Amino acid sequence: MTDLVVSxxxxxxxxGMRRVEALLGSxxxxxxxxLDYTCAIIDDDGAMIATGSxxxxxxxxLAVDGSHRGEGLLNSIVTHLMEVxxxxxxxxxxxxxxxxxxxxxxxxxxxxxxxAPGSVVFLxxxxxxxxxxxRRLETRRIQGRAVSAIVMNANPFSLGHRYLVEQAxxxxxxxxxxxxxxxxxxxPFDVRRRLIAEGTADLPNVVLQDTDSYMVSSATFPxxxxxxxxxxxxxxxxxxxxxxxxxxxxxGITRRFVGDEKASFVTxxxxxxxxxxxxxxxxxxxxxxxxEVGGRVVSASTIRQAIHDRDEELLRSLVPETTxxxxxxxxxxxxxxxxxxxxxxxxx
Amino acid sequence: MKIIKPALAGTLESSxxxxxxxxxxxxxxxxxxxxxxxxxxxxxxxxxxxxxxxxDVTSGRITVIDKGALDxxxxxRVECAVMRSESTSEAGIPxxxxxx
Numbered sequence: 503m504t505d506l507v508v509s510x511x512x513x514x515x516x517x518g519m520r521r522v523e524a525l526l527g528s529x530x531x532x533x534x535x536x537l538d539y540t541c542a543i544i545d546d547d548g549a550m551i552a553t554g555s556x557x558x559x560x561x562x563x564l565a566v567d568g569s570h571r572g573e574g575l576l577n578s579i580v581t582h583l584m585e586v587x588x589x590x591x592x593x594x595x596x597x598x599x600x601x602x603x604x605x606x607x608x609x610x611x612x613x614x615x616x617x618a619p620g621s622v623v624f625l626x627x628x629x630x631x632x633x634x635x636x637r638r639l640e641t642r643r644i645q646g647r648a649v650s651a652i653v654m655n656a657n658p659f660s661l662g663h664r665y666l667v668e669q670a671x672x673x674x675x676x677x678x679x680x681x682x683x684x685x686x687x688x689x690p691f692d693v694r695r696r697l698i699a700e701g702t703a704d705l706p707n708v709v710l711q712d713t714d715s716y717m718v719s720s721a722t723f724p725x726x727x728x729x730x731x732x733x734x735x736x737x738x739x740x741x742x743x744x745x746x747x748x749x750x751x752x753x754g755i756t757r758r759f760v761g762d763e764k765a766s767f768v769t770x771x772x773x774x775x776x777x778x779x780x781x782x783x784x785x786x787x788x789x790x791x792x793x794e795v796g797g798r799v800v801s802a803s804t805i806r807q808a809i810h811d812r813d814e815e816l817l818r819s820l821v822p823e824t825t826x827x828x829x830x831x832x833x834x835x836x837x838x839x840x841x842x843x844x845x846x847x848x849x850x
Numbered sequence: 851m852k853i854i855k856p857a858l859a860g861t862l863e864s865s866x867x868x869x870x871x872x873x874x875x876x877x878x879x880x881x882x883x884x885x886x887x888x889x890x891x892x893x894x895x896x897x898x899x900x901x902x903x904x905x906d907v908t909s910g911r912i913t914v915i916d917k918g919a920l921d922x923x924x925x926x927r928v929e930c931a932v933m934r935s936e937s938t939s940e941a942g943i944p945x946x947x948x949x950x
Contacts, residue, residue: 574864577917581861581868588858593872610862611883611915627913629881 506575508582511540511553518542521550522563529565531600536728537563539586543575554579558720559592564599580610584627595627596721598741615716616748618741619779624722626715635714636752642709643753646675650757650788651750653680653717655802657687659697659825662761662800665793670759671705673788678753683712684719686727688806688840693828700824716745726768729850735768739775747783757786764792765801766849795819803848809841851948853910857935860919860927867919869931874911878902884916897921901928906948910935 511518522540523533539556540563552575554564561583566575587595596615597607604614604623612625615632626632650670656663670677679702681695689697695710702708715721722742725735749755758780763769773789780787792799800820808816809829818826828834853871860868867884880902884894894916901924902912912931916924933943 577862577864581863584862584868585858588856588870591856593856593870609885611868611913 506543506545506551506578508541508543508578511542513537513540522553522555525550525553525567526563526565529568531563531565532734534562534724534734535730536724539583541579541582541586543578545570551575552579554583556583556586557724559587559590559595559715560721560724561587561595561597564597564603576606577610580607594631594715596624596715597626598622598624616741616744618737618744620737620740622737622741624741624745626721632716632748635716636749639711639749640752642711644676644707644709645754646707648674648757649676649678649754650674650759651678651680651746651753651755652759653682653713653746654698655682655687655718656689656694656698657802658689658694658805658821658829659701660800660802660805660821661795662793662802662820663698664701664822665800666759666761666790667702667705667708669790670757670788671702671708674757675707677705677708677759678711678755679708680711680713680717682718683714684727686720688844689837693837697825697828701822717742717749723772726772732771735771736775739772740779742772743776743779747780747785750783750785755785757788759788759790761792762789764799765803768850806841806844807848809838810844851906851908851936853907853912853932853935855935855937857931859930859934860923862915862917865918865920865923867914867916867924867927869915869927870913871907871931871935872911872913874909877909878907878912879910880912880914882914882916884914884918886916886918893921894924897924898928901925902932904946904948905929905932907932 511522513519522542526533536557537555542550542553545551551567551570555562564579597612599607601623607625612627613629615624615626617623652666652670654663667679681698683691685691699710718726720727722745723738725738760773763773777787805820853873856872858870860866862868880898882895882898884891898914
């Protein structure tokens with residue numbers, strides 16, 4: 503047996519990346535735009551025979567050359583990538599793959615979370631990861647006839663968010679309000695969650711829930727945070743929403759409320775996918791017109807712009823008292839600085 | 851001893867095992883998967899538990915993905931993962947004993 507070495511392919515290595523893309527292409531896989539680590543195995547003749555990549559806590563774009571199947575190359579690639587993840591401090595790792603390849607990942611210690619239409623399988627390296635997340639949610643299950651859900655990032659919580667929650671709360675017995683737990687936004691998770699909690703404290707039938715790594719996360723929906731192409735966004739939205747339908751089933755959720763979207767490309771595609779998928783799973787999708795103030799829709803992007811421009815008057819008209827208090831407090835200094843330094847405040 | 855820092859040892863190659871250790875809120879949780887579970891599952895579990903016992907690990911989430919490792923390999927991978935988690939230096943390796 504010859505010793506095959508797994509070597510890192512750096513993004514600056516254009517030729518290497520082209521070969522990765524060609525190998526993936528020959529196996530019918532698209533090279534993701536958002537990767538932060540890539541490796542490959544080169545054989546003695548200099549041919550690239552296996553490759554794999556990472557983005558955040560996920561493994562992606564894995565392929566083995568068709569003529570080298572059954573040699574355990576995928577094992578070497580996954581071992582290497584798991585060491586990369588371990589060095590990053592990620593102990594929970596996710597992978598998605600085509601249905602026919604999923605048994606191989608099961609053999610490498612991965613466990614199925616969901617299967618999305620279009621035969622994509624989403625797996626994680628925890629035996630009971632998703633199951634224990636669902637159990638945790640269920641401890642906060644509340645009986646009711648009309649059980650609704652909202653998923654929001656709230657970066658930060660605005661009057662628009664407040665309006666959406668209020669409408670849902672009025673029309674439902676219980677509203678499960680999922681706060682995107684992923685730390686990829688200007689406002690950290692604990693701040694976003696606290697502002698939502700404070701801003702909805704007067705609505706007793708609203709229950710706050712976490713999304714963990716399972717909804718709108720870099721694992722299920724990386725293109726929410728990083729630019730990508732339309733086909734990729736739609737595929738990821740479908741996966742994300744399939745996870746949601748599982749959660750909905752466990753909590754008895756029959757309706758999901760969303761604000762309509764004109765400004766953000768990615769949210770619009772997500773909403774479109776939602777409107778076509780959820781009704782087939784017995785979940786109604788209620789799209790509300792966005793709240794307008796002074797003829798403009800209230801959006802978190804506008805708020806971030808207002809903070810950037812130090813336009814307190816505009817800010818005051820867009821956010822509830824609770825959010826304004828934080829934004830103008832000394833605690834928010836790091837956030838104000840981050841926004842001041844940022845040039846790309848709108849969600850694409 | 852409690853596992854406080856996550857660590858990883860071993861590979862997924864044939865005849866090896868990948869062992870990861872992480873902190874746990876629920877005492878000692880050991881999860882074992884093996885390509886030869888039906889034939890050697892009990893023996894693998896006994897070896898892992900014995901090694902953890904000898905290292906005096908009382909709390910942690912231990913995941914073993916076994917690809918047909920021999921007992922010695924399995925023992926070495928478990929020890930290595932625990933010692934990496936403890937950042938045990940060369941001088942401090944407790945050959946055959948518990949970590950202090």
